[in-house]
Amino acid sequence: MTDAAAGxxxxxxxxxxxxxxAFRQLVRDALACAAREGWRELLLCDxxxxxxxxxxxAVAETLLAWSRNGRRLTxxxxxxxxxxxxxxxxxxxxxxxxxxxxxxxxRQADPLEFPSVVWSPxxxxxxxxxxxxxxxxxxxxxxxxxxxxxxDEWLRxxxxxxxxxxxxx
Numbered sequence: 479m480t481d482a483a484a485g486x487x488x489x490x491x492x493x494x495x496x497x498x499x500a501f502r503q504l505v506r507d508a509l510a511c512a513a514r515e516g517w518r519e520l521l522l523c524d525x526x527x528x529x530x531x532x533x534x535x536a537v538a539e540t541l542l543a544w545s546r547n548g549r550r551l552t553x554x555x556x557x558x559x560x561x562x563x564x565x566x567x568x569x570x571x572x573x574x575x576x577x578x579x580x581x582x583x584x585r586q587a588d589p590l591e592f593p594s595v596v597w598s599p600x601x602x603x604x605x606x607x608x609x610x611x612x613x614x615x616x617x618x619x620x621x622x623x624x625x626x627x628x629x630d631e632w633l634r635x636x637x638x639x640x641x642x643x644x645x646x647x
Contacts (some may be wrong), residue, residue, distance in 0.1 A: 487514060490601050492616040500613040501533045504603050508596045508615075509537060513544035520544075521552045521597040523629050525608070526560040527588035541568075544595030545575045553581045554632060556589050558640040576642035583639025584632055593632060597625055 490511050495504060512520055513628060530579035531537050558581065562569055570636070572579055584592070595612070602625045605613040614621070 496612045496613040509540045523554040523595040525556045525592040528560035532568040538567040573642045581640035582636035591612045
């Protein structure tokens, strides 16, 4: 009996993808897999996260399931205004789980050159063309290392951003 027949979730896809719907479903599937398999580290990178499914109830529930002791999420964006405006569920989750989330920003970056990535030590997704939502996903070690090195370069240029709370005096 196969895993799918036994009720287990199918493995994450490998290879090219095309289209906004395919991209959004891959993000959902990756986060669900992270929760199910207990991925300890996630890195989400996009110019604005505006077209990601982060505000969906199911995604918020998945992130809640993933949020356990020893987990770490890094967000990297040019800016977070679109995310804050379009994904209030995610913003609330981020506020609650601030202790496991690091948010970084590259305000001076060109959004068209900024990577759009879901990275984990087990699997990665990279949108190569954000306008048409085409890219690649998979678990090949060479690609995961290449994507991580690209994102690390942007992280070196970034600064702290998107605080969980803003304190007024």
